[in-house]
Amino acid sequence: xxxxxxxxxxxxxxxxxxxxxxxxxxxxxxxxxxxxxxxxxxxxxxxxxxxxxxxxxxxxxxxxxxxxxxxxxxxxxxxxxxxxxxxxxxxxxxxxxxxxxxxxxxxxxxxxxxxxxxxxxxxxxxxxxxxxxxxxxxxxxxxxxxxxxxxxxxxxxxxxxxxxxxxxxxxxxxxxxxxxxxxxxxxxxxxxxxxxxxxxxxxxxxxxxxxxxxxxxxxxxxxxxxxxxxxxxxxxxxxxxxxxxxxxxxxxxxxxxxxxxxxxxxxxxxxxxxxxxxxxxxxxxxxxxxxxxxxxxxxxxxxxxxxxxxxxxxxxxxxxxxxxxxxxxxxxx
Ligand code: RIB
Numbered sequence: 056x057x058x059x060x061x062x063x064x065x066x067x068x069x070x071x072x073x074x075x076x077x078x079x080x081x082x083x084x085x086x087x088x089x090x091x092x093x094x095x096x097x098x099x100x101x102x103x104x105x106x107x108x109x110x111x112x113x114x115x116x117x118x119x120x121x122x123x124x125x126x127x128x129x130x131x132x133x134x135x136x137x138x139x140x141x142x143x144x145x146x147x148x149x150x151x152x153x154x155x156x157x158x159x160x161x162x163x164x165x166x167x168x169x170x171x172x173x174x175x176x177x178x179x180x181x182x183x184x185x186x187x188x189x190x191x192x193x194x195x196x197x198x199x200x201x202x203x204x205x206x207x208x209x210x211x212x213x214x215x216x217x218x219x220x221x222x223x224x225x226x227x228x229x230x231x232x233x234x235x236x237x238x239x240x241x242x243x244x245x246x247x248x249x250x251x252x253x254x255x256x257x258x259x260x261x262x263x264x265x266x267x268x269x270x271x272x273x274x275x276x277x278x279x280x281x282x283x284x285x286x287x288x289x290x291x292x293x294x295x296x297x298x299x300x301x302x303x304x305x306x307x308x309x310x311x312x313x314x315x316x317x318x319x320x321x322x323x324x325x326x327x328x329x330x331x332x333x334x335x336x337x338x339x340x341x342x343x344x345x346x347x348x349x350x351x352x353x354x355x356x357x358x359x360x361x362x363x364x365x366x367x368x369x370x371x372x373x374x375x376x377x378x379x380x381x382x383x384x385x386x387x388x
Contacts, residue, residue: 056099062091074099114142114355115163117156118174121148123271123299124327125344129174129196132348140356142169151237153177164191170355176200178239192358196351199241204366206358208351212242215340215373216249216294219322222338222375223292224257227384228320231259232290234269234279234300243271246296246324265290269300276300280307284319291319291384298323298330298339305333305380316382326376335379343371 060067072078073088118126147159170192180203194206233250236243269275295301301323308319326341
Protein backbone atom coordinates (compact mmCIF):
# COMPACT_ATOMS: atom_id res chain seq x y z
CA UNK A 56 0.00 0.00 0.00
CA UNK A 57 2.99 2.28 0.70
CA UNK A 58 4.35 1.66 -2.81
CA UNK A 59 0.97 2.57 -4.29
CA UNK A 60 0.83 5.77 -2.21
CA UNK A 61 4.34 6.77 -3.35
CA UNK A 62 3.56 5.97 -7.00
CA UNK A 63 0.30 7.95 -6.86
CA UNK A 64 1.81 10.81 -4.84
CA UNK A 65 -0.78 10.52 -2.06
CA UNK A 66 -0.84 9.36 1.55
CA UNK A 67 -1.32 5.71 2.56
CA UNK A 68 -4.55 6.86 4.22
CA UNK A 69 -5.89 8.11 0.90
CA UNK A 70 -5.03 4.75 -0.72
CA UNK A 71 -6.91 3.00 2.11
CA UNK A 72 -9.97 5.26 1.65
CA UNK A 73 -10.01 4.48 -2.07
CA UNK A 74 -9.73 0.70 -1.53
CA UNK A 75 -12.18 0.49 1.37
CA UNK A 76 -14.52 3.30 0.24
CA UNK A 77 -14.46 4.55 3.81
CA UNK A 78 -14.34 8.24 2.87
CA UNK A 79 -15.01 10.24 -0.33
CA UNK A 80 -11.87 10.87 -2.43
CA UNK A 81 -11.67 13.35 -5.35
CA UNK A 82 -11.90 11.80 -8.81
CA UNK A 83 -8.39 13.06 -9.62
CA UNK A 84 -6.80 11.38 -6.59
CA UNK A 85 -8.93 8.21 -7.04
CA UNK A 86 -7.79 7.92 -10.66
CA UNK A 87 -4.11 8.29 -9.64
CA UNK A 88 -4.48 5.65 -6.90
CA UNK A 89 -6.28 3.15 -9.16
CA UNK A 90 -3.68 3.67 -11.88
CA UNK A 91 -0.87 3.01 -9.38
CA UNK A 92 -2.66 -0.15 -8.14
CA UNK A 93 -2.94 -1.35 -11.74
CA UNK A 94 0.69 -0.56 -12.60
CA UNK A 95 2.02 -2.26 -9.46
CA UNK A 96 -0.44 -5.18 -9.63
CA UNK A 97 -1.37 -4.52 -5.99
CA UNK A 98 -3.83 -7.04 -4.48
CA UNK A 99 -5.52 -5.57 -1.38
CA UNK A 100 -5.73 -8.22 1.33
CA UNK A 101 -9.42 -9.25 1.17
CA UNK A 102 -9.46 -10.72 4.67
CA UNK A 103 -7.77 -7.65 6.19
CA UNK A 104 -10.16 -5.45 4.28
CA UNK A 105 -13.16 -7.43 5.39
CA UNK A 106 -12.07 -7.29 9.04
CA UNK A 107 -11.87 -3.52 8.80
CA UNK A 108 -15.11 -3.20 6.87
CA UNK A 109 -16.80 -6.03 8.76
CA UNK A 110 -18.16 -7.24 5.40
CA UNK A 111 -16.80 -10.14 3.43
CA UNK A 112 -19.38 -10.02 0.62
CA UNK A 113 -20.07 -13.68 1.19
CA UNK A 114 -23.34 -15.46 1.95
CA UNK A 115 -23.61 -18.87 3.63
CA UNK A 116 -26.15 -21.38 2.34
CA UNK A 117 -26.89 -24.51 4.38
CA UNK A 118 -28.95 -27.29 2.77
CA UNK A 119 -29.66 -30.95 3.60
CA UNK A 120 -29.00 -32.75 0.30
CA UNK A 121 -27.00 -31.15 -2.52
CA UNK A 122 -27.61 -34.26 -4.66
CA UNK A 123 -31.37 -33.64 -4.68
CA UNK A 124 -32.23 -31.55 -7.78
CA UNK A 125 -34.82 -29.58 -5.80
CA UNK A 126 -32.12 -28.06 -3.60
CA UNK A 127 -29.70 -27.74 -6.52
CA UNK A 128 -32.27 -25.71 -8.47
CA UNK A 129 -33.03 -23.44 -5.50
CA UNK A 130 -29.28 -23.05 -4.82
CA UNK A 131 -28.64 -22.01 -8.41
CA UNK A 132 -31.15 -19.13 -8.13
CA UNK A 133 -29.60 -18.06 -4.82
CA UNK A 134 -26.13 -18.00 -6.38
CA UNK A 135 -27.34 -16.03 -9.41
CA UNK A 136 -28.92 -13.25 -7.33
CA UNK A 137 -25.99 -13.19 -4.90
CA UNK A 138 -23.48 -12.86 -7.75
CA UNK A 139 -25.52 -10.04 -9.29
CA UNK A 140 -25.16 -8.13 -6.02
CA UNK A 141 -21.44 -8.79 -5.66
CA UNK A 142 -21.68 -11.65 -3.14
CA UNK A 143 -20.11 -15.09 -3.37
CA UNK A 144 -21.86 -18.07 -1.81
CA UNK A 145 -20.43 -20.74 0.53
CA UNK A 146 -22.57 -23.89 0.13
CA UNK A 147 -22.73 -26.30 3.09
CA UNK A 148 -24.34 -29.74 2.65
CA UNK A 149 -25.53 -31.36 5.91
CA UNK A 150 -27.05 -34.68 4.70
CA UNK A 151 -29.92 -33.78 7.03
CA UNK A 152 -27.60 -34.20 10.04
CA UNK A 153 -28.38 -31.56 12.67
CA UNK A 154 -24.93 -31.92 14.25
CA UNK A 155 -23.35 -31.11 10.89
CA UNK A 156 -25.75 -28.19 10.47
CA UNK A 157 -24.60 -26.76 13.82
CA UNK A 158 -20.94 -27.22 12.87
CA UNK A 159 -21.44 -25.47 9.54
CA UNK A 160 -23.35 -22.65 11.25
CA UNK A 161 -20.34 -22.02 13.52
CA UNK A 162 -17.95 -22.26 10.57
CA UNK A 163 -19.88 -19.64 8.59
CA UNK A 164 -19.86 -17.28 11.57
CA UNK A 165 -16.08 -17.77 11.90
CA UNK A 166 -15.70 -16.97 8.22
CA UNK A 167 -17.62 -13.74 8.89
CA UNK A 168 -20.26 -14.30 6.22
CA UNK A 169 -22.61 -11.35 5.87
CA UNK A 170 -25.76 -13.51 6.11
CA UNK A 171 -26.96 -17.13 6.14
CA UNK A 172 -29.71 -18.86 4.13
CA UNK A 173 -31.05 -22.03 5.78
CA UNK A 174 -32.64 -24.12 3.03
CA UNK A 175 -34.79 -26.83 4.62
CA UNK A 176 -33.14 -26.38 7.99
CA UNK A 177 -33.19 -29.05 10.64
CA UNK A 178 -35.96 -28.82 13.19
CA UNK A 179 -33.91 -27.10 15.91
CA UNK A 180 -34.43 -23.45 16.79
CA UNK A 181 -31.50 -22.90 19.14
CA UNK A 182 -28.81 -22.17 16.55
CA UNK A 183 -31.13 -19.92 14.54
CA UNK A 184 -32.05 -17.97 17.68
CA UNK A 185 -28.36 -17.68 18.61
CA UNK A 186 -27.62 -16.15 15.20
CA UNK A 187 -30.47 -13.70 15.67
CA UNK A 188 -28.94 -12.64 18.98
CA UNK A 189 -25.59 -12.14 17.24
CA UNK A 190 -27.40 -9.89 14.69
CA UNK A 191 -26.43 -12.27 11.90
CA UNK A 192 -28.95 -11.81 9.05
CA UNK A 193 -30.81 -15.10 8.47
CA UNK A 194 -33.53 -16.28 6.08
CA UNK A 195 -35.20 -19.69 6.32
CA UNK A 196 -36.42 -21.37 3.11
CA UNK A 197 -38.81 -24.28 2.64
CA UNK A 198 -39.15 -25.49 6.22
CA UNK A 199 -40.68 -23.42 8.99
CA UNK A 200 -38.76 -23.29 12.28
CA UNK A 201 -41.39 -23.47 15.03
CA UNK A 202 -41.40 -20.60 17.54
CA UNK A 203 -38.72 -18.62 15.69
CA UNK A 204 -39.68 -15.21 14.25
CA UNK A 205 -37.28 -15.09 11.29
CA UNK A 206 -37.56 -14.08 7.62
CA UNK A 207 -39.06 -17.11 5.85
CA UNK A 208 -39.93 -18.21 2.31
CA UNK A 209 -42.25 -21.21 2.34
CA UNK A 210 -44.63 -22.98 -0.05
CA UNK A 211 -48.20 -24.04 0.62
CA UNK A 212 -47.52 -27.76 1.04
CA UNK A 213 -51.01 -28.66 2.25
CA UNK A 214 -52.45 -27.06 -0.90
CA UNK A 215 -50.04 -29.19 -2.97
CA UNK A 216 -51.07 -32.42 -1.25
CA UNK A 217 -54.71 -31.49 -1.78
CA UNK A 218 -54.20 -30.78 -5.51
CA UNK A 219 -52.30 -34.02 -6.07
CA UNK A 220 -54.92 -36.19 -4.39
CA UNK A 221 -57.88 -34.36 -5.93
CA UNK A 222 -56.30 -34.99 -9.34
CA UNK A 223 -56.20 -38.75 -8.66
CA UNK A 224 -59.77 -38.77 -7.33
CA UNK A 225 -60.94 -36.96 -10.47
CA UNK A 226 -59.33 -39.83 -12.40
CA UNK A 227 -61.66 -42.15 -10.46
CA UNK A 228 -59.01 -43.55 -8.10
CA UNK A 229 -60.27 -44.47 -4.64
CA UNK A 230 -57.43 -46.67 -3.28
CA UNK A 231 -54.71 -43.99 -3.19
CA UNK A 232 -51.38 -44.67 -1.48
CA UNK A 233 -49.25 -41.91 0.06
CA UNK A 234 -45.46 -42.11 0.44
CA UNK A 235 -44.41 -39.48 2.96
CA UNK A 236 -41.13 -37.69 3.56
CA UNK A 237 -39.12 -37.89 6.80
CA UNK A 238 -41.31 -37.79 9.91
CA UNK A 239 -39.62 -34.70 11.41
CA UNK A 240 -40.04 -32.52 8.32
CA UNK A 241 -42.93 -30.03 8.32
CA UNK A 242 -43.44 -29.91 4.51
CA UNK A 243 -44.07 -33.65 4.45
CA UNK A 244 -46.61 -33.57 7.28
CA UNK A 245 -48.39 -30.66 5.56
CA UNK A 246 -48.58 -32.57 2.27
CA UNK A 247 -50.05 -35.59 4.00
CA UNK A 248 -52.67 -33.35 5.63
CA UNK A 249 -53.64 -32.13 2.15
CA UNK A 250 -53.91 -35.78 1.02
CA UNK A 251 -56.17 -36.56 3.97
CA UNK A 252 -58.33 -33.49 3.35
CA UNK A 253 -58.92 -34.51 -0.28
CA UNK A 254 -60.03 -37.99 0.80
CA UNK A 255 -62.31 -36.58 3.46
CA UNK A 256 -63.98 -34.00 1.18
CA UNK A 257 -64.78 -36.83 -1.27
CA UNK A 258 -66.10 -39.23 1.35
CA UNK A 259 -63.22 -41.67 0.91
CA UNK A 260 -62.35 -43.34 4.20
CA UNK A 261 -58.72 -42.95 5.34
CA UNK A 262 -56.90 -46.28 5.29
CA UNK A 263 -53.69 -45.87 7.33
CA UNK A 264 -52.22 -48.98 5.69
CA UNK A 265 -51.98 -46.92 2.48
CA UNK A 266 -49.67 -44.33 4.13
CA UNK A 267 -46.02 -45.45 4.10
CA UNK A 268 -43.02 -43.55 5.50
CA UNK A 269 -40.28 -42.51 3.04
CA UNK A 270 -37.21 -40.27 3.34
CA UNK A 271 -37.34 -38.17 0.14
CA UNK A 272 -34.81 -40.49 -1.56
CA UNK A 273 -35.39 -42.68 -4.68
CA UNK A 274 -34.87 -45.93 -2.79
CA UNK A 275 -37.53 -45.23 -0.16
CA UNK A 276 -40.08 -44.55 -2.94
CA UNK A 277 -39.12 -47.87 -4.53
CA UNK A 278 -39.41 -49.82 -1.26
CA UNK A 279 -42.67 -48.14 -0.20
CA UNK A 280 -44.27 -48.93 -3.57
CA UNK A 281 -43.28 -52.58 -3.43
CA UNK A 282 -44.86 -52.69 0.05
CA UNK A 283 -48.08 -51.02 -1.13
CA UNK A 284 -48.41 -53.26 -4.17
CA UNK A 285 -48.00 -56.35 -1.98
CA UNK A 286 -51.12 -55.44 0.05
CA UNK A 287 -54.13 -57.72 -0.34
CA UNK A 288 -56.09 -54.72 -1.71
CA UNK A 289 -53.31 -52.64 -3.36
CA UNK A 290 -53.76 -48.99 -4.40
CA UNK A 291 -54.41 -48.04 -8.05
CA UNK A 292 -52.64 -44.70 -7.51
CA UNK A 293 -49.83 -43.28 -5.35
CA UNK A 294 -49.08 -39.74 -4.20
CA UNK A 295 -45.36 -39.47 -3.37
CA UNK A 296 -44.34 -36.41 -1.34
CA UNK A 297 -41.40 -35.64 -3.63
CA UNK A 298 -40.30 -36.41 -7.20
CA UNK A 299 -37.35 -38.63 -6.28
CA UNK A 300 -39.61 -41.03 -4.40
CA UNK A 301 -42.15 -40.89 -7.27
CA UNK A 302 -39.40 -41.91 -9.71
CA UNK A 303 -38.48 -44.78 -7.36
CA UNK A 304 -42.15 -45.77 -7.35
CA UNK A 305 -42.24 -45.97 -11.17
CA UNK A 306 -39.20 -48.27 -11.09
CA UNK A 307 -40.84 -50.57 -8.54
CA UNK A 308 -44.10 -50.77 -10.54
CA UNK A 309 -42.18 -51.57 -13.72
CA UNK A 310 -40.17 -54.27 -11.94
CA UNK A 311 -43.43 -55.92 -10.86
CA UNK A 312 -44.65 -55.94 -14.46
CA UNK A 313 -47.10 -53.09 -13.98
CA UNK A 314 -47.35 -50.25 -16.47
CA UNK A 315 -47.58 -46.60 -15.41
CA UNK A 316 -50.18 -45.10 -15.71
CA UNK A 317 -52.33 -47.93 -17.12
CA UNK A 318 -52.00 -50.15 -14.02
CA UNK A 319 -50.80 -47.59 -11.49
CA UNK A 320 -51.00 -43.77 -11.51
CA UNK A 321 -48.20 -41.86 -9.74
CA UNK A 322 -47.94 -38.20 -8.70
CA UNK A 323 -44.80 -36.57 -7.30
CA UNK A 324 -43.98 -33.20 -5.68
CA UNK A 325 -41.37 -30.50 -6.54
CA UNK A 326 -41.43 -30.54 -10.38
CA UNK A 327 -37.66 -30.87 -10.70
CA UNK A 328 -36.49 -30.48 -14.33
CA UNK A 329 -35.95 -34.26 -14.53
CA UNK A 330 -39.71 -34.82 -14.04
CA UNK A 331 -40.33 -33.83 -17.67
CA UNK A 332 -37.66 -36.17 -19.02
CA UNK A 333 -38.31 -39.47 -17.26
CA UNK A 334 -40.52 -41.98 -19.07
CA UNK A 335 -43.43 -41.69 -18.44
CA UNK A 336 -43.06 -38.00 -17.72
CA UNK A 337 -44.10 -37.33 -14.14
CA UNK A 338 -47.34 -35.71 -13.07
CA UNK A 339 -46.29 -33.62 -10.10
CA UNK A 340 -46.89 -30.58 -7.91
CA UNK A 341 -44.68 -27.68 -8.94
CA UNK A 342 -42.85 -25.71 -6.25
CA UNK A 343 -41.71 -22.20 -7.37
CA UNK A 344 -38.01 -23.08 -6.86
CA UNK A 345 -36.55 -20.16 -8.78
CA UNK A 346 -38.86 -17.66 -7.06
CA UNK A 347 -38.02 -19.18 -3.66
CA UNK A 348 -34.29 -18.69 -4.25
CA UNK A 349 -34.62 -15.18 -5.65
CA UNK A 350 -37.04 -13.96 -2.98
CA UNK A 351 -35.04 -15.44 -0.09
CA UNK A 352 -31.79 -13.89 -1.31
CA UNK A 353 -33.43 -10.49 -1.80
CA UNK A 354 -34.89 -10.70 1.72
CA UNK A 355 -31.43 -11.53 3.10
CA UNK A 356 -29.79 -8.59 1.29
CA UNK A 357 -32.51 -6.29 2.62
CA UNK A 358 -31.99 -7.70 6.12
CA UNK A 359 -28.29 -6.91 5.86
CA UNK A 360 -29.21 -3.27 5.16
CA UNK A 361 -31.83 -3.03 7.89
CA UNK A 362 -31.41 -5.46 10.77
CA UNK A 363 -34.24 -4.03 12.80
CA UNK A 364 -37.10 -4.45 10.34
CA UNK A 365 -39.78 -6.91 11.52
CA UNK A 366 -39.38 -10.47 10.18
CA UNK A 367 -41.36 -11.31 7.02
CA UNK A 368 -43.03 -14.60 6.13
CA UNK A 369 -43.70 -15.26 2.43
CA UNK A 370 -45.93 -18.23 1.53
CA UNK A 371 -45.79 -19.16 -2.16
CA UNK A 372 -48.36 -21.28 -4.04
CA UNK A 373 -47.91 -24.69 -5.58
CA UNK A 374 -49.60 -25.94 -8.77
CA UNK A 375 -50.53 -29.26 -10.39
CA UNK A 376 -48.56 -30.23 -13.52
CA UNK A 377 -50.40 -33.14 -15.23
CA UNK A 378 -48.12 -35.35 -17.38
CA UNK A 379 -48.03 -39.01 -18.52
CA UNK A 380 -47.78 -40.84 -15.16
CA UNK A 381 -51.48 -40.48 -14.28
CA UNK A 382 -54.60 -41.74 -16.05
CA UNK A 383 -58.20 -42.73 -15.35
CA UNK A 384 -58.43 -45.86 -13.20
CA UNK A 385 -58.89 -48.95 -15.30
CA UNK A 386 -62.25 -50.52 -14.34
CA UNK A 387 -62.50 -54.28 -14.15
CA UNK A 388 -63.36 -55.77 -17.56
O1 RIB B 1 -37.22 -33.15 -2.47
C1 RIB B 1 -36.82 -32.60 -1.23
C2 RIB B 1 -37.98 -32.07 -0.46
O2 RIB B 1 -37.46 -31.49 0.72
C3 RIB B 1 -38.72 -30.99 -1.24
O3 RIB B 1 -40.07 -31.37 -1.45
C4 RIB B 1 -38.57 -29.75 -0.42
O4 RIB B 1 -39.82 -29.12 -0.16
C5 RIB B 1 -37.87 -30.16 0.85
O5 RIB B 1 -38.70 -30.02 1.98
